[in-house]
Amino acid sequence: MIAKRFLRAITQDPYPRATTALLAATLAVLIDLIFRFSEYQDLSHVLPVVGAMKFSGVLTLVFLQVVALFYLILLLPGSLRTVAILLSVFVVVAQFSYWVTLSQFMTGTDLFLVLTVGADTLGEAILSFRDTLIFLYALPYVLVLFILLRVPLRSTFRKSLALSVLPAFTLLASNYVLFLHVPERHFHLNPLTSFIRTTLHYEFETLREYHGPRDDLPAFHASQRPLDSIIYVIDESVRGSNLSLNGYPRATTPFLQSLETQGRLKNLGICVAAGSFSHISNAYLVTGHNAFPDDAFRTDKNPTLFDYAKKMGYETIYIDIDNGYLFPLRKAAREGPVRSLDRWMNEQSFKERHIDLEAMKDVGIARFLSSLLNEGGGYFVLVNKKGLHFHYRNRYPDDPAFTTWKPVMEVSEPIDLSPTGREKLVNTYDNGIHFEVDEFFRVFVSETTNQNYVILYTSDHGQTLAEQGQVYTHMKPDKVIVDVPEFLVVGERYGQKTLLTGIPPGIRVSHLNNFATLLDLMGVPMSLRVRPYDKSIFSLTAEDNRVRYYMTGSLRGFGDYVVSMIPTPPDEGWGLSRPVDNGPKSE
Ligand SMILES: [Zn+2]
Numbered sequence: 001m002i003a004k005r006f007l008r009a010i011t012q013d014p015y016p017r018a019t020t021a022l023l024a025a026t027l028a029v030l031i032d033l034i035f036r037f038s039e040y041q042d043l044s045h046v047l048p049v050v051g052a053m054k055f056s057g058v059l060t061l062v063f064l065q066v067v068a069l070f071y072l073i074l075l076l077p078g079s080l081r082t083v084a085i086l087l088s089v090f091v092v093v094a095q096f097s098y099w100v101t102l103s104q105f106m107t108g109t110d111l112f113l114v115l116t117v118g119a120d121t122l123g124e125a126i127l128s129f130r131d132t133l134i135f136l137y138a139l140p141y142v143l144v145l146f147i148l149l150r151v152p153l154r155s156t157f158r159k160s161l162a163l164s165v166l167p168a169f170t171l172l173a174s175n176y177v178l179f180l181h182v183p184e185r186h187f188h189l190n191p192l193t194s195f196i197r198t199t200l201h202y203e204f205e206t207l208r209e210y211h212g213p214r215d216d217l218p219a220f221h222a223s224q225r226p227l228d229s230i231i232y233v234i235d236e237s238v239r240g241s242n243l244s245l246n247g248y249p250r251a252t253t254p255f256l257q258s259l260e261t262q263g264r265l266k267n268l269g270i271c272v273a274a275g276s277f278s279h280i281s282n283a284y285l286v287t288g289h290n291a292f293p294d295d296a297f298r299t300d301k302n303p304t305l306f307d308y309a310k311k312m313g314y315e316t317i318y319i320d321i322d323n324g325y326l327f328p329l330r331k332a333a334r335e336g337p338v339r340s341l342d343r344w345m346n347e348q349s350f351k352e353r354h355i356d357l358e359a360m361k362d363v364g365i366a367r368f369l370s371s372l373l374n375e376g377g378g379y380f381v382l383v384n385k386k387g388l389h390f391h392y393r394n395r396y397p398d399d400p401a402f403t404t405w406k407p408v409m410e411v412s413e414p415i416d417l418s419p420t421g422r423e424k425l426v427n428t429y430d431n432g433i434h435f436e437v438d439e440f441f442r443v444f445v446s447e448t449t450n451q452n453y454v455i456l457y458t459s460d461h462g463q464t465l466a467e468q469g470q471v472y473t474h475m476k477p478d479k480v481i482v483d484v485p486e487f488l489v490v491g492e493r494y495g496q497k498t499l500l501t502g503i504p505p506g507i508r509v510s511h512l513n514n515f516a517t518l519l520d521l522m523g524v525p526m527s528l529r530v531r532p533y534d535k536s537i538f539s540l541t542a543e544d545n546r547v548r549y550y551m552t553g554s555l556r557g558f559g560d561y562v563v564s565m566i567p568t569p570p571d572e573g574w575g576l577s578r579p580v581d582n583g584p585k586s587e
Helices: 002-012 016-035 037-050 052-074 078-102 108-116 120-127 133-150 157-181 191-208 254-261 278-287 305-311 326-332 347-352 363-375 419-447 511-522
Strands: 229-235 265-272 315-320 343-345 379-384 453-459 483-490 548-553 561-566
Touching: 016 037, 016 052, 016 133, 037 052, 052 078, 052 133, 052 157, 052 191, 078 133, 078 191, 108 191, 157 191, 229 278, 229 511, 254 265, 254 419, 265 548, 278 326, 278 379, 278 511, 305 315, 305 379, 305 511, 315 363, 343 347, 347 363, 363 379, 363 419, 419 483, 453 511
Parallel strands: 229 379, 229 453, 315 343, 315 379
Antiparallel strands: 265 483, 453 483, 548 561
């Protein structure tokens, strides 16, 4: 009865659209405040930093945005309005699943990742949502949205179009103001307008991007093709402290340890990754940039590793199984060939060679690398491995020989924070490390007959393994996420083997040291190096890298980003990982 009277009151109002938009917006804003109260409490902490004027200004702006958006929806005729509302419901559910998983709504960076490197993150966020909590959050919202269906449309198309100008302009202009002045993470209030904000943020960022060519290297002519090969392996989601090579109590990497005993592996300990997700780390690793964030577009302007390798006479190959960085490189090259890159290989390239990467995982890549080297030398190969992206159970075969630690998670089981859940999570991850890291090297080393090679190995970032109750695996500023492995492996006939013995003990490495390390391995003269790169591993001393920086969020520093650091000595427990042992199961 009350609802009916309410609806009648609205429909008989002289300005039914404006009144409904205002009422529904008030309800929507209140619902958000009630259901995500803790979020708003957190917001009050930024109040002293941001200032009361700015704070209330932003809150008002967000409210106006909701009104404008609802008004725009009300201007749509029947079926279009239904479509708009269904789309809004989808956005609300997606936003709440992000929020439940990552404690934030989607950011411009997330949207960028979804649009470029595939829906991995979105998939992870949506698959790892644990319960019906999301629907609990979304339901009141959906009910408010359905109020919008009940208001009749009386205007003509022309009139609706004219009426839509002001609210559309409000959305555009207010979001541009937010883009310029308010960090995304601080004011992600309403799920719907946040999504619009994020979309526009992404567009504004794209408009500002650098679209020119990369810097050129000075003229140089290599006298001949080098005899050695350099392989740079950037693994995916491998946490350094879960390798027994780094003291982990389970034998996850026995083969690597045997290589170390033979003097063919130089372990550099726990390295600090440049970023908490693939895109940032790869941008820094491939271009040697060394300041955070990259607001000067140096990762788009610097010459790449391929440029240097090509100059030194190497044949350059990029194996990009993880869609790690090729997309931005190709985009910068306007879909044309990537400068100085002779060959790039993705999953499709392996399919054409009848190498089934799904069944063999990264071992298929190891075999390919062996066969490449066995035919000759002079290659520079950059590999973005598939590695151990969640879900870990997909990353090693069903063969019981590779299920060393049990019980394990099911293929698509979400992260469960109970003690048993964590035990399974870590067991599954450790089995994955054993296969994707140790077995990868075992196959490569034992099948490669041409022994003149060097491998520099690291991972793009690590994983949380839910130690502090995180339901996310990476992408956030947690220090544990930048704990990655780093080591060099050489063939028995590698010409510069002595370089390894020259590395002083006790150095601390960061991703930022890798670029110059590779230039040293290629033999690039100082006169060719056009940027002030961080020191190579071969020149690091125990005095360097007392503080190791990394970042997360927007690479360009537009709005939402965080720069953090690993001090020396690190916080207690950093660089350490332990299996979960719940002891014998009691009845
Ligand atoms: Zn990654």
